[in-house]
Amino acid sequence: xxxxxxxxxxxxxxxxxxxxxxxxxxxxxxxxxxxxxxxxxxxxxxxxxxxxxxxxxxxxxxxxxxxxxxxxxxxxxxxxxxxxxxxxxxxxxxxxxxxxxxxxxxxxxxxxxxxxxx
Numbered sequence: 138x139x140x141x142x143x144x145x146x147x148x149x150x151x152x153x154x155x156x157x158x159x160x161x162x163x164x165x166x167x168x169x170x171x172x173x174x175x176x177x178x179x180x181x182x183x184x185x186x187x188x189x190x191x192x193x194x195x196x197x198x199x200x201x202x203x204x205x206x207x208x209x210x211x212x213x214x215x216x217x218x219x220x221x222x223x224x225x226x227x228x229x230x231x232x233x234x235x236x237x238x239x240x241x242x243x244x245x246x247x248x249x250x251x252x253x254x255x
Contacts, residue, residue: 142183149179160225174221180214
């Protein structure tokens, strides 16, 4: 990474830490997916910073314009990040159900209205 782009590193570290707190105990595949989301986020931030300098739009002719090359790629990196986040968030894990005696005891406790189930 170029020295002038290193400003993004603390932001990405914070971003990754937040994702890790949302999804602890990652598998190796989930860790790679988190890495992909983080890289995509970093690239998106760098593109946005470049757009701040160059603008989003450039003139290509007398009455023609186009997006700056980086801005044109922004949607791609945002999509990759979103897909990675969806992959992490949609993963279902089995929850331990506990012992039968605990389940039966919980079932016999009064519900929120102070009444029994039956």
